[in-house]
Amino acid sequence: MFQIIKNEWLYYSRTRLFLGISAGFILVLLFSIFLGSYQTQIQTENYQTAQKHLREQWESIKEMNPHGAAHYGTYVFKPANLLSSLDEGVNSITGNVLRVEGHVQNEIVHSEASQMQTISKFGKLKSSLLLQFIVPILLIFLAFSSISNEKQSGRLKLLLLQGTSPLQLIFAKTLSVWLYGLALLCTTILVYTLLNIQNINSEIMSRAGLFLLTYSFYYFVISGLTVFFSARWQNPTLALTSMLGVWILWTIFLPHILMSSVEKWHELPSRNEFKVAMKEDRSKGVDGHNPSDERKKEFEQKVLKEYGVDSLSQLPINFDGLVMQADEEYGNMVWDKHFGNLRVVLSEQKQSYQLGGILNPFISLQNASMGFAASDNLHHQDFLVQVENYRRDFIKMLNDKHAFGGSKTGDWSWKAGNEFFKSVPDFEYKPTSLATVLSNYFLDFFILGFWVVFVLMLLILGTKKMQVL
Amino acid sequence: MIQIQNVNKAFKGSPAVQNLSLEVNEGEILGLLGANGAGKSTTINMLLGFLPPDSGTVKINKLDTSQNTQEVRRLIGYIPENVNLYPYLTGIENLDYFCRLAGLKYTKAELQKVLSTCGLQNEAHTKKIATYSKGMRQKVGIAIAYAKKAKVYLLDEPASGLDPLASNEFSELLKKLAAEGAAILMASHDIFRVREVCHSIGILKKGELVKKLQSKEVTANELEKLYLEFMQN
Numbered sequence: 086m087f088q089i090i091k092n093e094w095l096y097y098s099r100t101r102l103f104l105g106i107s108a109g110f111i112l113v114l115l116f117s118i119f120l121g122s123y124q125t126q127i128q129t130e131n132y133q134t135a136q137k138h139l140r141e142q143w144e145s146i147k148e149m150n151p152h153g154a155a156h157y158g159t160y161v162f163k164p165a166n167l168l169s170s171l172d173e174g175v176n177s178i179t180g181n182v183l184r185v186e187g188h189v190q191n192e193i194v195h196s197e198a199s200q201m202q203t204i205s206k207f208g209k210l211k212s213s214l215l216l217q218f219i220v221p222i223l224l225i226f227l228a229f230s231s232i233s234n235e236k237q238s239g240r241l242k243l244l245l246l247q248g249t250s251p252l253q254l255i256f257a258k259t260l261s262v263w264l265y266g267l268a269l270l271c272t273t274i275l276v277y278t279l280l281n282i283q284n285i286n287s288e289i290m291s292r293a294g295l296f297l298l299t300y301s302f303y304y305f306v307i308s309g310l311t312v313f314f315s316a317r318w319q320n321p322t323l324a325l326t327s328m329l330g331v332w333i334l335w336t337i338f339l340p341h342i343l344m345s346s347v348e349k350w351h352e353l354p355s356r357n358e359f360k361v362a363m364k365e366d367r368s369k370g371v372d373g374h375n376p377s378d379e380r381k382k383e384f385e386q387k388v389l390k391e392y393g394v395d396s397l398s399q400l401p402i403n404f405d406g407l408v409m410q411a412d413e414e415y416g417n418m419v420w421d422k423h424f425g426n427l428r429v430v431l432s433e434q435k436q437s438y439q440l441g442g443i444l445n446p447f448i449s450l451q452n453a454s455m456g457f458a459a460s461d462n463l464h465h466q467d468f469l470v471q472v473e474n475y476r477r478d479f480i481k482m483l484n485d486k487h488a489f490g491g492s493k494t495g496d497w498s499w500k501a502g503n504e505f506f507k508s509v510p511d512f513e514y515k516p517t518s519l520a521t522v523l524s525n526y527f528l529d530f531f532i533l534g535f536w537v538v539f540v541l542m543l544l545i546l547g548t549k550k551m552q553v554l
Numbered sequence: 555m556i557q558i559q560n561v562n563k564a565f566k567g568s569p570a571v572q573n574l575s576l577e578v579n580e581g582e583i584l585g586l587l588g589a590n591g592a593g594k595s596t597t598i599n600m601l602l603g604f605l606p607p608d609s610g611t612v613k614i615n616k617l618d619t620s621q622n623t624q625e626v627r628r629l630i631g632y633i634p635e636n637v638n639l640y641p642y643l644t645g646i647e648n649l650d651y652f653c654r655l656a657g658l659k660y661t662k663a664e665l666q667k668v669l670s671t672c673g674l675q676n677e678a679h680t681k682k683i684a685t686y687s688k689g690m691r692q693k694v695g696i697a698i699a700y701a702k703k704a705k706v707y708l709l710d711e712p713a714s715g716l717d718p719l720a721s722n723e724f725s726e727l728l729k730k731l732a733a734e735g736a737a738i739l740m741a742s743h744d745i746f747r748v749r750e751v752c753h754s755i756g757i758l759k760k761g762e763l764v765k766k767l768q769s770k771e772v773t774a775n776e777l778e779k780l781y782l783e784f785m786q787n
Contacts, residue, residue: 095642100642242602245627247655248628248656553604554605
């Protein structure tokens with residue numbers, strides 16, 4: 086088998102067309118890696134600068150009413166994971182800036198897609214675009230005539246007479262093509278590592294390893310299936326047509342069909358419905374800024390009783406801070422309920438879509454690729470949850486200061502000092518753990534493994550169906 | 555060495571080989587003459603183990619070709635009408651590759667010696683096959699079988715399209731191989747070449763062996779006359 090692989094690689098290395106295409110492709114690949122890394126680096130620097138600037142602004146507040154500061158708020162930026170330079174996933178459409186303030190959970194804004202002059206069907210030039218769409222085509226063009234050429238030239242008889250078994254031949258041809266894909270993958274990871282060497286850590290390397298493994302599974306499926314068609318059909322053109330048909334089905338039609346079906350099976354409320362429902366539930370809470378609000382009066386009585394006093398002026402604390410926090414907590418409960426439901430539906434959609442990998446391994450590849458590159462919806466949702474948790478702590482700290490910092494009810498002119506504002510912690514993003522990512526993408530990994538086994542069985546079957554004469 | 559006994563083979567009900575029996579011993583060259591579709595290639599494919607006979611037995615070195623395919627193939631050297639090798643490899647690289655597939659490792663000098671023995675000029679050894687003439691490629695084909703130490707050579711129209719000089723060189727090579735003890739079966743249209751090279755001759759017509767004779771029994775002209783008579787009747 087090694088001899089056949091060696092011979093195939095000699096063929097590659099001595100074919101000018103192949104060398105030319107490979108060199109051109111590697112240049113584009115290197116350019117995309119460089120561009121991706123550069124963009125990520127610039128984005129990270131910009132965010133760090135903006136974050137630093139905002140923090141300086143916050144820490145420079147000399148005196149301010151804490152609730153005023155809650156309305157003043159701050160901004161949080163979604164950090165770009167290093168690996169997202171390989172696969173941008175959903176990042177370009179989800180937005181990356183979130184305003185954090187009291188009373189309201191803002192939506193993330195400033196998506197790259199919304200600021201682009203032209204939006205390509207396939208997105209920006211990222212390594213994943215080349216690795217997911219173009220490399221498989223190169224593998225198909227390398228493999229489609231691998232067996233049928235041997236048949237048509239009559240060399241197949243000679244090879245078999247030299248003691249090569251059909252199975253050895255088919256496997257060797259598959260591995261030769263697969264190794265080419267693997268070489269491109271390894272080049273990608275190597276160049277990426279070299280460009281980001283100062284920021285590489287064990288977690289990024291593990292993710293890069295899983296990224297590589299996922300693609301190598303998919304490339305084996307593509308290589309093996311094309312060689313199978315080459316062995317099955319006498320005519321190489323038929324093998325090429327069949328495999329290009331599979332590629333079009335897998336990469337263009339099935340993902341859209343499956344996504345549309347999944348959205349029908351697990352329907353999300355429309356944006357308007359969702360907002361109306363949220364607003365309705367939110368209106369049932371305590372309105373901290375409305376003195377005649379009934380629920381506020383009930384809460385007031387409860388607090389007065391708790392402190393054993395008859396009027397708000399007798400309270401040793403500032404009731405306004407308490408009522409603002411009660412309002413916040415009610416709002417949080419409403420948010421948890423509605424966004425919790427939304428996340429359940431999103432999770433169901435994700436699981437159903439993942440199962441679509443049984444029909445289309447390209448789906449499993451895309452899912453796992455985004456997951457390991459930390460540019461998927463899981464990481465995005467995790468970021469949103471972390472920001473919301475931060476917002477709650479941030480606002481609670483301000484409300485508590487307002488309530489217990491020394492002011493009295495109704496004293497809106499009371500101000501907290503600079504030391505307090507400096508003590509309010511900044512947002513710190515904790516990256517999603519690899520264990521969480523693995524547990525979420527185990528299904529995609531398993532399905533790709535299933536496809537590898539399926540293709541292996543097809544290849545074994547292919548040897549029986551292979552016509553020598 | 556080659557034994558075919560009462561063999562029948564049909565494709566979709568149409569007989570390709572009918573009740574064929576023949577033997578080729580060590581050191582013997584048997585020529586099979588016949589028109590297109592006479593069953594020559596089918597017979598060779600049954601000997602190669604690529605086609606099983608419908609009935610009868612096909613044996614090489616007493617081994618049934620359809621049951622001991624791998625063992626039998628180790629003994630066979632096969633030269634088709636067009637030996638299509640890998641055009642991006644040189645003659646010596648092609649020979650080395652096919653030898654390695656058969657589990658044989660030769661030094662460069664040994665490979666060159668094999669190629670020279672099979673009549674390929676030294677300066678051609680390191681040239682790419684893409685630049686070879688048909689005759690040169692046939693010689694490399696023979697070299698592959700020779701390096702494998704094949705005991706049986708099956709040739710399917712091997713000299714078709716060769717110029718007279720190349721054809722003559724090829725005939726000499728076959729005689730040399732037979733002299734070294736190989737059993738050779740050669741299917742051909744070329745009456746004169748078969749008469750010149752082969753020890754015995756069989757005439758196939760519609761899958762049947764209609765005549766078997768020794769080369770020395772007839773002149774080339776008599777053989778041609780005989781062949782035409784069989785074909786016309």
